[in-house]
Amino acid sequence: MMRGMRYEEPLVAPNGDRFVLIEFGDDGGLRLNLQARGFAKAVDEARIPGVIETNPGFNSVLVEYDWQRIAYDDLVREALALADAVGTPDEIESRLVHVPTLYLDPWTRACMEEYHRTIKERPYDPEFIVAENGLSGLDELVALHSATEYWIGIIGAYPGLPLMRPLDPRCIIYAPKYDPPRMWTPQGAVVCAGGQSAIQTLHSPGGFNMIGRTPLPMLDPEGRIPAFGGGIALLRVGDRIKFDPVDRSEYDRIEAKLAEGTYPFNIVEYQRFSLSAYEAWVASLDAEQRH
Amino acid sequence: MKVLKPGLETTVQDYPGRVGVVSTGYPISGPMDGWSFRIANRLVGNDASAAGLECQFIGPSLRFHDDRAVAVCGAEMPAALDGVPVEGWTSVAVRAGQTLALGSATRGARAYLAVSGGIDVPPFLGSRATYRLGQIGGAEGTALSAGQRLHLGEGAGTPGRRAAAHARPRFPEDRVWSVEAVPGPREDWIDQAGHARFLTSDWRVSAHSNRVGVRLEGPEWTFTRRAYDKSPENGTHPSNIIEHGYGLGSINLCGQTPIVLGPDGLTLGGFINPYTVPTGSLWKPGQARPGDIFRFRAVTVREAQEARAALDALCAAADAIEESGAG
Numbered sequence: 290m291m292r293g294m295r296y297e298e299p300l301v302a303p304n305g306d307r308f309v310l311i312e313f314g315d316d317g318g319l320r321l322n323l324q325a326r327g328f329a330k331a332v333d334e335a336r337i338p339g340v341i342e343t344n345p346g347f348n349s350v351l352v353e354y355d356w357q358r359i360a361y362d363d364l365v366r367e368a369l370a371l372a373d374a375v376g377t378p379d380e381i382e383s384r385l386v387h388v389p390t391l392y393l394d395p396w397t398r399a400c401m402e403e404y405h406r407t408i409k410e411r412p413y414d415p416e417f418i419v420a421e422n423g424l425s426g427l428d429e430l431v432a433l434h435s436a437t438e439y440w441i442g443i444i445g446a447y448p449g450l451p452l453m454r455p456l457d458p459r460c461i462i463y464a465p466k467y468d469p470p471r472m473w474t475p476q477g478a479v480v481c482a483g484g485q486s487a488i489q490t491l492h493s494p495g496g497f498n499m500i501g502r503t504p505l506p507m508l509d510p511e512g513r514i515p516a517f518g519g520g521i522a523l524l525r526v527g528d529r530i531k532f533d534p535v536d537r538s539e540y541d542r543i544e545a546k547l548a549e550g551t552y553p554f555n556i557v558e559y560q561r562f563s564l565s566a567y568e569a570w571v572a573s574l575d576a577e578q579r580h
Numbered sequence: 581m582k583v584l585k586p587g588l589e590t591t592v593q594d595y596p597g598r599v600g601v602v603s604t605g606y607p608i609s610g611p612m613d614g615w616s617f618r619i620a621n622r623l624v625g626n627d628a629s630a631a632g633l634e635c636q637f638i639g640p641s642l643r644f645h646d647d648r649a650v651a652v653c654g655a656e657m658p659a660a661l662d663g664v665p666v667e668g669w670t671s672v673a674v675r676a677g678q679t680l681a682l683g684s685a686t687r688g689a690r691a692y693l694a695v696s697g698g699i700d701v702p703p704f705l706g707s708r709a710t711y712r713l714g715q716i717g718g719a720e721g722t723a724l725s726a727g728q729r730l731h732l733g734e735g736a737g738t739p740g741r742r743a744a745a746h747a748r749p750r751f752p753e754d755r756v757w758s759v760e761a762v763p764g765p766r767e768d769w770i771d772q773a774g775h776a777r778f779l780t781s782d783w784r785v786s787a788h789s790n791r792v793g794v795r796l797e798g799p800e801w802t803f804t805r806r807a808y809d810k811s812p813e814n815g816t817h818p819s820n821i822i823e824h825g826y827g828l829g830s831i832n833l834c835g836q837t838p839i840v841l842g843p844d845g846l847t848l849g850g851f852i853n854p855y856t857v858p859t860g861s862l863w864k865p866g867q868a869r870p871g872d873i874f875r876f877r878a879v880t881v882r883e884a885q886e887a888r889a890a891l892d893a894l895c896a897a898a899d900a901i902e903e904s905g906a907g
Binding site: 294302303304305306307308309310312315316317329341342343344345346347348349350351353356357361442443444445446447448449450452465468483484490491493508510520521522 | 602713715762764765766810813814824826829830835846849858860881888
C-alpha cells in the first residue's frame with residue numbers, strides 16, 4: 290500500500306436529499322482510511338444537531354442529516370472544520386483477531402460448482418487466482434494469503450462484513466470479481482478480489498473469489514457470545530486479522546466447541562497501530578526489493 | 581392473529597425502519613412505500629411507530645382473535661372480510677373470529693396492512709422491521725408462514741376512517757412513472773451523452789427487482805476521463821470506485837446496470853452512484869412492477885428536500901384522514 294493521493298480539500302457531493310459524501314482522496318492506502326475513520330468518529334462525538342449517523346467508507350464518509358435541523362451548507366461547513374481539526378491520527382488502538390480458516394474447503398467448492406452449472410463456466414476460484422498472479426500452485430496461494438496480517442478498513446455492505454487489505458504488500462493478490470455475481474455464498478467464506486479480502490458474514494450474494502471458510506461466526510444478533518463484548522459484529526474497523534490455516538478435523542473441532550460455547554476466541558487486545566512506523570516499514574521493504 | 585396463508589412474501593415493517601446502525605452494515609429496512617404505510621397506520625389510529633405488514637404482489641389471509649380496526653393502503657389489492665369485499669384506504673372493524681383475505685395486486689406492487697395496536701414482535705436494534713437476508717426483525721427474521729401467530733398491541737382502533745383523495749399516491753395508468761433524481765454524488769464520472777441518455781430514455785423495471793434494489797434496463801452508459809483516470813484500487817471498470825457508503829435511493833451503477841437501492845440494500849460498495857432518487861420519491865420504485873417504465877427528471881437537492889417535507893406534512897396533516905361514518 291503506497292502513501293495516498295490525498296485531495297487538497299475533501300471532495301463534497303450530495304447523495305440525494307438526506308446524505309452527503311465526503312471523500313478524502315483517491316487510493317486504498319491506510320493514511321486515507323485512518324483519516325476517514327477519525328473523521329467519522331469526530332462527527333459522531335460532536336453530536337451536531339440534525340446529523341443522523343455516519344457511514345464510513347474506505348477513504349470517505351457518508352453523513353446522513355435532516356435538513357430541517359441543519360442546512361446542507363451549514364453541515365458541510367461544520368464537517369470540513371472537524372475534518373481539518375482531526376487530520377490523520379497517527380496511532381490507534383488495533384486488536385489482532387485470529388481467524389482459523391480451512392483453505393480450499395468443500396463448501397465453497399460446492400458453491401463454485403453450482404455457479405458453473407447454473408450461471409456460467411469459470412475456472413475454480415483458487416486456480417483462477419493462482420493463474421492470475423503467476424503463483425506456483427495452490428500451496429503458494431494458501432501460504433501467501435495466510436502470511437500477512439490484514440487491515441479492516443470498512444465494515445458493511447452486509448451486516449458485520451469486514452473488507453480488508455493485506456498489511457504486507459508482498460502478499461497482495463489480485464483477481465477480478467465474478468460477473469455476474471453469485472446468488473449466494475456460504476456463511477464464513479473467506480473471499481478475495483481486487484487486492485482485498487473479506488469474510489462473508491451471512492448466506493448472501495457475493496462477487497469476490499472464494500478460497501476458504503472459517504467456522505467463526507461473524508455476527509451475534511442475540512448477544513450470546515461473550516467474545517463479541519456486547520457488540521453484534523465480531524470485527525471492527527481498525528482491527529487486524531490473521532488467517533490461521535487449519536485442517537478439516539481442526540475445523541470440525543472448532544465448530545463443535547463453538548456449538549458448546551467453549552471455543553476460546555483468540556483476540557489480542559493490547560496492541561496499538563502506528564501509521565508512521567507502518568509506512569516506514571513498507572518503505573524499507575520497497576528499498577530491499579530494489580536491490 | 582393467525583396467518584392462514586402467508587402471501588407471496590409478506591413481512592412485518594415499521595417506519596422509517598432501523599436508524600442509527602448503518603455503520604455496522606445493517607440497512608434501514610422499513611416499508612418500500614412509506615407514504616402508503618404511514619396513511620394506513622393513521623387510518624386505524626396507530627402511533628406512527630407501529631409495525632404493519634408489507635404485502636408484495638400476493639397478500640396474506642389472516643384470522644383475528646379479537647376486535648380490531650384494519651386498513652389496506654398502497655397497491656390495489658382486493659381484500660375481503662369473511663368473503664365480503666373491503667374497500668382500500670379505509671379503516672374497517674374486524675370482529676374476533678373473522679378472516680381477512682387479501683388477493684393479488686392489480687395496480688402497484690405492495691399493499692400495506694395496518695392493524696390497530698400494531699404487530700407486536702420484539703424490536704431488534706430499535707426497530708421491528710424485517711431484514712430477511714440478515715434474518716432479523718419482524719416475525720423470526722423472515723416472511724410470514726402459514727400457521728404462524730402474531731401478537732398485536734392493545735387497541736380496538738378507529739374504524740370508519742377514509743384517506744382523503746389527495747393523501748393517496750397516484751399510480752400512472754400507462755405504467756410510465758416520472759421519477760425524480762438528484763445528480764450525484766458521482767455525476768462527474770458520466771459524460772454529457774450519458775447524462776442526456778439517462779434523462780431522456782425509457783428505463784424498464786426488471787423482474788429481478790426486490791427490496792434490496794429495483795433494477796433498470798436501458799441504454800448504455802458512457803463515462804468521462806475521471807472514470808478511467810483513477811488509482812488501481814478503484815478497480816478496472818469505469819463504474820468501479822473504492823468502497824464507499826451508499827445512501828438510500830442511490831442509483832447504483834453496477835457495470836452497465838443501474839439499480840435503485842432499496843431499504844434492504846447494501847450499506848456500501850464499490851460502484852458509483854451517478855444519481856440518487858430522493859427519499860420523498862422512493863414510494864415510486866416501491867410500487868413499480870416489472871415491465872413498468874421509469875423516466876427520470878433531474879431535481880436539485882433543495883427541490884428534493886422540499887418535496888420530502890411536503891410529503892411528511894401530507895402524511896401528518898389533519899385533512900389527510902376523513903371520518904367516513906361507515907365501518
